[in-house]
Amino acid sequence: MSLKLTPIQRETLMALISIYRKKGTSVRGEEIAALINRNPGTVRNQMQTMKALGLVEGVPGPKGGYKATIKAFEAVEMKEVKEEAIIKIWVNGEPVENGNVQEMAFTTVRHPGLCRAEMKLIGDMRVYNIGDKIVAGPTPVNKIIVSGEIIGKDDMDNVILVDAADVETLPKRPVGEYMDKFVIMEGGKSIKDAKEKVESEKLDSMAVLEDGEIRLVSNKDVFLSLAEGHGDERVGSISKSTISVDVNMPLHIAIVKMREEDTRSILVSEGDKKVGILNKVHIVDVITKGLMDKI
Secondary structure (H helix, E strand, C coil), rough: CCCCCCHHHHHHHHEEEEHHHHHHHCCCHHHHHHCCCCCHHHHHHHHHHHHHHHEEECCCCCCCEECCCCHHHHHHCCCCCCCCCCCCCCCCCCCCCCCEEEEEEEECCCCCCCCCCEEECCCCHHHCCCEEEEEECCCCCEEEEEEEEEEEEEECCCEEEEEEEEEEEECEHHHHHHHHCEEECCCCHHHHHHHHHHHHHHEEEEEECCCCEEEEEHHHHHHHHHHCCCCCCCCCCCCCCCCCCCCCCCCHHHHHHHHHHHEEEEEEECCCCCEEEEEHHHHHHHHHHHHHHHH
């Protein structure tokens, strides 16, 4: 049977756990009192009671204070995680320092016009106010990101209710499932030849073998060069070198790399061998088809 806490005991324990996560050392009663806007004497009295209940331990010495026990985590229904994943939170466009999401649940899944998410948070609840815009995510396993407006708040249980405007998930399947055709052309071929190839194969990007290196050229660059009257020039002259990503890399990580490189396309490798091309257009096509099939 779980231990029933009074509201002030729960509030004090949640504050103790939040501050301890930030500091990593014992927490003084004055720090807890400041966080929950209580008198330090009131907090000390509560700590004596909770020590007797086995919820906190006193740490002696000039740098002493209090630590929460395993029993305390159980009492506030919070699992202690040795290697905790950080779920990022932004409020009104600003990142929340030392904040994290403990639980996330959708409470209106059957409602035809509402999508509300209940989030149990770790950290200072004073950061969150009704009417604030919030974004939380991605979650570590399913890469869920929830964004919306805070419409309810429970300081005692560290819970907020969010009117979710958007719920998104980042693709985590391997890059190999999103590759486009891997078509290679010799760099000595003309840009006109490249135009024919990208049109016949319906390619967004094509691999070009130039000086012993596999490079990339986009259909955009091909058509732009033709428009500028360079159709007889070598396609190798407009090809670009790029890094490659492993065929087994999760797609969301590859997308970050593409953004860092500021490129629409990137090569895909399996060991030392180039095996494909990943480009934004084909990624969208694959994801859209998958969603349509499920719907």
